[in-house]
Amino acid sequence: MKILLGSDGFGFELKENVKDYLQDLGHTVVDVGVESSDQPDLYPDIANALAVRIADGESDRGILICGTGIGMAMVANKVPGVRAACAHDPYSAERARKSNDAQIITFGAQVVGATLVHVLLDHWLSSEFAGGRSLPKVNRIKELDDQYRRDTTSS
Numbered sequence: 298m299k300i301l302l303g304s305d306g307f308g309f310e311l312k313e314n315v316k317d318y319l320q321d322l323g324h325t326v327v328d329v330g331v332e333s334s335d336q337p338d339l340y341p342d343i344a345n346a347l348a349v350r351i352a353d354g355e356s357d358r359g360i361l362i363c364g365t366g367i368g369m370a371m372v373a374n375k376v377p378g379v380r381a382a383c384a385h386d387p388y389s390a391e392r393a394r395k396s397n398d399a400q401i402i403t404f405g406a407q408v409v410g411a412t413l414v415h416v417l418l419d420h421w422l423s424s425e426f427a428g429g430r431s432l433p434k435v436n437r438i439k440e441l442d443d444q445y446r447r448d449t450t451s452s
Contacts, residue, residue, distance in 0.1 A: 298422070301359040303329040303347045304406070305340035305369075308362030311406040311414065315360060318415055322422075327356065344372035351400050352378040358422070359401040366405035373401050377442040380435075385409050390417040394424035396431045397438075 300319055304312035309331055319326050329347045331338045340363045351359045351373075359381075361369035366383040373381035381401035382393035385408055393399035402421050404414055426435070 298358060299325045299327065299356045301327050301329055301347050301350055301356045302361075303343040303359075304331060304362040305338050305343060305364070306331060306334050306336060307364040308404070308406040309334040309336075311404065311411060312362050314411045315362070315414060315418070318411075318418070324422075340368050341372045344369045345376065348373040348376035348379045348381065348401065352376050357400060360418075361401060361403045362406055363403070364405055364407045366403035366408065369403040370401075373403070377446045378439075380438060384417055384421065385413075387416055387420045390420040391424045394421055395427045396434075398426040398431075398435045 302312060302316055316326050316328060329350070330343050344361050347359045347361055350356065361373060361381070363369045366385070370381045370383040373379050379401060380397055380399045381403055382389070382397060382399040383403045383405070384390040384393055385405065390402060393402055404417070409417070
């Protein structure tokens with residue numbers, strides 16, 4: 298699977314660990330930045346760049362890492378067509394895919410360590426959208442995306 302991966306300076310070391318882990322599992326990883334822990338960056342720029350590439354169909358999955366994972370998720374969810382979830386436990390990581398069809402998962406490097414992130418990735422990557430009772434909810438999210446996209450393009 299091709300996976301896009303990005304972080305800010307706080308998440309750089311965990312990003313590098315995740316990159317190695319995913320490559321060891323046989324995935325193709327595209328690193329969208331940052332290139333060092335001291336590189337000046339604005340996490341919104343990294344999150345937006347990755348989310349736009351997901352929305353454009355370059356990849357089905359993306360991972361973003363910052364200090365808490367929250368800011369990255371907030372920014373990624375601004376991009377129409379993208380569903381990003383912050384996860385710090387296996388159940389949330391699994392449900393992000395199964396219930397919410399999240400294409401992006403975010404992590405907080407100041408919240409979770411590499412060992413736990415590997416477990417969370419295993420749950421997230423092995424899960425697929427289950428549909429069922431969640432399908433109308435995800436479809437409604439898509440409708441809202443379309444609504445806001447139309448509202449901004451007609452202004």
